[in-house]
Amino acid sequence: MLAYIVRRILYAVPILIGVNLLTFALFFVVNTPDDMARIHLGAKHVTAEAVERWKAEHGYDKPLFYNAAGTGTGKVTETLFVEKSLALFVFDFGRADDGRDIAREIQARMWPSLAIAAPTFLVGLAAYISFALVTVFFRATYLDLAGVVLCVVLMSISGLFYIIGGQYLLGKLWHLVPVSGYEPGLAGFKFLILPVLVGVVSGLGDSSRFYRTLFLEEIHKDYVRTARAKGLAERVVLFRHVLGNAMIPILTGAVVVIPRLFLGSLIVESFFGIPGLGSYTIDAIQAQDFAIVRSMVFLGSVLYILGLLLTDISYTLVDPRVRLE
Amino acid sequence: MSFQIEILWSDALLFLLLAAVAGFVLHVRRHEHLRAPWGRVAGSRMGMAAMVVLAAYMAIGVLDSLHYRPALPAEPGQPVQYSNEVLSVLDALAGPLRTQVEKTYSEPFATHLYAKENLQLPDGRQVRDYPRLRYGGAHLEDPDRKAADIARRAAVGTGWGLGLAAVVWGLAAALLARRRGGGWGQAAGRLVRAPELAAARTALYTVALLLVLLGLALQLATHYHILGTDKVGQDVFYLSLKSIRTGLLIGTLTTLIMLPFALFLGVAAGYYGGRVDDVIQYLYTTLNSIPGVLLIAAAVLVAQVYIETHPELFDTAAARSDLRLVFLCGILGVTTWTGLARLLRAETLKLREQEYIQAAQAFGVSGLRILSRHILPNVGHLVLITVVIDFSGLVLAEAVLSYVGVGVDPVTASWGNMINGARLELAREPIVWWQLAAAFLFMFVLVLSANLFADSVREAFDPRAGGRR
Numbered sequence: 001m002l003a004y005i006v007r008r009i010l011y012a013v014p015i016l017i018g019v020n021l022l023t024f025a026l027f028f029v030v031n032t033p034d035d036m037a038r039i040h041l042g043a044k045h046v047t048a049e050a051v052e053r054w055k056a057e058h059g060y061d062k063p064l065f066y067n068a069a070g071t072g073t074g075k076v077t078e079t080l081f082v083e084k085s086l087a088l089f090v091f092d093f094g095r096a097d098d099g100r101d102i103a104r105e106i107q108a109r110m111w112p113s114l115a116i117a118a119p120t121f122l123v124g125l126a127a128y129i130s131f132a133l134v135t136v137f138f139r140a141t142y143l144d145l146a147g148v149v150l151c152v153v154l155m156s157i158s159g160l161f162y163i164i165g166g167q168y169l170l171g172k173l174w175h176l177v178p179v180s181g182y183e184p185g186l187a188g189f190k191f192l193i194l195p196v197l198v199g200v201v202s203g204l205g206d207s208s209r210f211y212r213t214l215f216l217e218e219i220h221k222d223y224v225r226t227a228r229a230k231g232l233a234e235r236v237v238l239f240r241h242v243l244g245n246a247m248i249p250i251l252t253g254a255v256v257v258i259p260r261l262f263l264g265s266l267i268v269e270s271f272f273g274i275p276g277l278g279s280y281t282i283d284a285i286q287a288q289d290f291a292i293v294r295s296m297v298f299l300g301s302v303l304y305i306l307g308l309l310l311t312d313i314s315y316t317l318v319d320p321r322v323r324l325e
Numbered sequence: 326m327s328f329q330i331e332i333l334w335s336d337a338l339l340f341l342l343l344a345a346v347a348g349f350v351l352h353v354r355r356h357e358h359l360r361a362p363w364g365r366v367a368g369s370r371m372g373m374a375a376m377v378v379l380a381a382y383m384a385i386g387v388l389d390s391l392h393y394r395p396a397l398p399a400e401p402g403q404p405v406q407y408s409n410e411v412l413s414v415l416d417a418l419a420g421p422l423r424t425q426v427e428k429t430y431s432e433p434f435a436t437h438l439y440a441k442e443n444l445q446l447p448d449g450r451q452v453r454d455y456p457r458l459r460y461g462g463a464h465l466e467d468p469d470r471k472a473a474d475i476a477r478r479a480a481v482g483t484g485w486g487l488g489l490a491a492v493v494w495g496l497a498a499a500l501l502a503r504r505r506g507g508g509w510g511q512a513a514g515r516l517v518r519a520p521e522l523a524a525a526r527t528a529l530y531t532v533a534l535l536l537v538l539l540g541l542a543l544q545l546a547t548h549y550h551i552l553g554t555d556k557v558g559q560d561v562f563y564l565s566l567k568s569i570r571t572g573l574l575i576g577t578l579t580t581l582i583m584l585p586f587a588l589f590l591g592v593a594a595g596y597y598g599g600r601v602d603d604v605i606q607y608l609y610t611t612l613n614s615i616p617g618v619l620l621i622a623a624a625v626l627v628a629q630v631y632i633e634t635h636p637e638l639f640d641t642a643a644a645r646s647d648l649r650l651v652f653l654c655g656i657l658g659v660t661t662w663t664g665l666a667r668l669l670r671a672e673t674l675k676l677r678e679q680e681y682i683q684a685a686q687a688f689g690v691s692g693l694r695i696l697s698r699h700i701l702p703n704v705g706h707l708v709l710i711t712v713v714i715d716f717s718g719l720v721l722a723e724a725v726l727s728y729v730g731v732g733v734d735p736v737t738a739s740w741g742n743m744i745n746g747a748r749l750e751l752a753r754e755p756i757v758w759w760q761l762a763a764a765f766l767f768m769f770v771l772v773l774s775a776n777l778f779a780d781s782v783r784e785a786f787d788p789r790a791g792g793r794r
Contacts, residue, residue, distance in 0.1 A: 018611035031630045156773035285622045286730045300616035
């Protein structure tokens with residue numbers, strides 16, 4: 001097991017190098033630091049000295065791959081590729097354009113993101129599975145049909161609609177919850193209700209429908225027929241036997257997203273004014289702060305690969321037939 | 326009036342796509358085994374209704390893709406100059422909708438502006454009141470008689486629509502009579518009652534509904550702003566129509582761009598295995614590991630900087646925003662091809678072991694030929710299902726990306742830009758709801774029909790889905 005995990009982690013290294021090269025190519029080769037400086041200084045009438053000064057202030061005044069002016073190993077290490085791109089591997093994210101330390105920002109903003117994303121994920125999973133089970137329990141009746149129609153309609157509505165509609169209805173019209181805002185700790189509970197609710201509802205159509213097909217596939221298997229044949233009630237068959245077995249693909253499918261919950265959601269966070277990583281990223285995109293975007297891309301890939309690893313491990317935990325080697 | 330035809334990049338790609346679809350249709354028509362599943366789609370009432378709605382959207386999108394530049398008023402002795410403004414056939418047809426611009430917001434069917442202004446009364450006094458609109462309801466002498474006027478126009482429009490629908494029903498009956506024999510009257514009777522023609526009937530009802538809507542629009546939209554006006558006074562109905570092209574392009578061009586990569590790489594990885602498989606798997610795991618929105622954001626930011634620093638490459642504003650749209654489709658393609666490629670790889674792994682493939686290999690058929698003759702036709706249904714399912718997701722993604730600021734150009738008409746522009750105005754009192762409502766409604770109808778169509782396609786083509794649902 002340990003050997004497997006170590007090998008998987010080693011296998012992740014070339015992928016992360018690939019991500020690194022790709023982002024480096026996008027941010028430094030296609031657009032040179034000169035372009036970046038010009039954008040930040042305002043596109044017109046920028047003197048060459050101003051560009052150089054901006055680059056020096058932000059640490060971009062070095063060659064891309066090879067520094068002829070350097071001494072010894074400095075020829076290779078004192079370059080943008082090593083300082084800005086490879087440094088990400090040791091989680092040295094550097095500074096944002098406004099001079100703040102990105103790593104510290106990420107540490108602080110991770111928790112608000114998680115406070116929204118984790119409940120959304122858990123409540124959502126429970127809601128989608130229950131909804132799917134109910135439609136399967138009443139399969140081939142009008143109730144089932146209504147459930148499927150509801151799913152198709154829900155998944156045809158833009159996610160932005162749920163946010164704007166929820167804020168207007170629950171926040172402005174009925175004054176049940178604050179429209180937006182955030183507060184750490186228990187006092188902030190009231191701020192979490194609406195974003196979590198919106199997050200759950202906007203995923204209802206897609207996910208419930210997916211789980212429904214999963215259950216329907218399961219229900220035609222032999223062990224279900226056996227359970228029915230020995231006289232078990234449909235309720236018991238469905239909730240004990242089918243649910244238990246279908247949980248394997250559902251849980252392993254869900255595990256992959258768990259690490260990414262730290263990144264939060266771009267849209268939800270910026271609409272609800274939550275100071276998490278999602279709104280951090282969106283602000284960076286709008287301010288064209290490439291240092292932050294690069295860090296988030298790298299962090300996202302790391303968390304995704306971690307998710308893949310967790311998925312494989314969780315297979316062995318829930319299904320004894322699977323062995324990792 | 327003289328004009329100069331302008332073919333933007335996205336137009337050219339759209340026409341290429343249409344040509345490809347036409348070629349595909351001809352190919353399917355000639356082969357019985359390919360026709361059969363389409364017959365099942367045609368027999369599904371939901372699928373047919375959805376197809377009619379999609380066709381209507383498509384027609385508007387294509388009309389909006391035939392671009393030209395009108396000639397400027399010529400000065401004697403000078404060569405003809407063409408305007409910098411790129412128009413489309415849809416703009417020409419919509420005529421007054423485009424040009425009748427008010428000062429600022431106005432409600433749907435309003436005769437007065439949303440905001441108060443200082444008005445000069447005929448007797449010289451100044452009052453602060455809602456001014457009359459310049460165009461909306463301007464034909465009315467007494468704005469209080471608006472309701473009666475709207476009702477009259479609506480009745481006329483409905484009448485026109487129903488009349489046209491009757492013509493379509495008549496034509497359909499004539500077609501049926503020619504195909505199946507029997508008189509026209511008999512065919513019309515069967516069209517109304519026969520159970521085996523239920524799907525065709527649903528399609529015709531949908532056509533009738535669309536024609537009534539067309540009639541209403543022709544009667545009402547020329548004299549009122551039926552969906553109100555936006556902040557700078559543009560007609561929201563016109564903007565919603567213009568947004569259709571953007572939505573469709575994002576949904577279809579993305580597929581067109583990514584399909585060759587996904588097809589070739591997915592099938593090659595599955596068929597050749599070994600090193601080829603390793604490299605291709607590495608490629609899509611790497612791309613997959615970057616969060617989609619971030620990859621798109623990064624690429625669009627880079628493109629934005631490129632466009633900003635190279636203004637000399639674009640002679641019109643339309644060309645610039647168009648290139649950004651095409652680029653967005655391309656980058657969306659980069660993020661979506663991995664799913665299809667993985668699916669195709671898995672399917673090819675299975676097909677590779679089949680006897681007919683082994684027979685072909687034993688006969689010494691070359692690898693590329695096996696891929697194109699034996700494997701590709703057998704994964705076709707997977708490609709089709711994925712493409713129609715992806716479409717609706719892409720249309721919805723456009724709105725979100727435009728909100729993040731990495732979507733289409735802010736000057737391109739799109740539902741995402743409409744929502745983005747209207748979002749902040751919700752805080753106003755009374756609220757400005759019509760712009761949001763229009764964007765969401767147009768998007769909802771398109772995505773819903775795409776989803777329903779995707780369902781019937783999947784049911785017809787996926788052997789596993791048969792009878793289970």
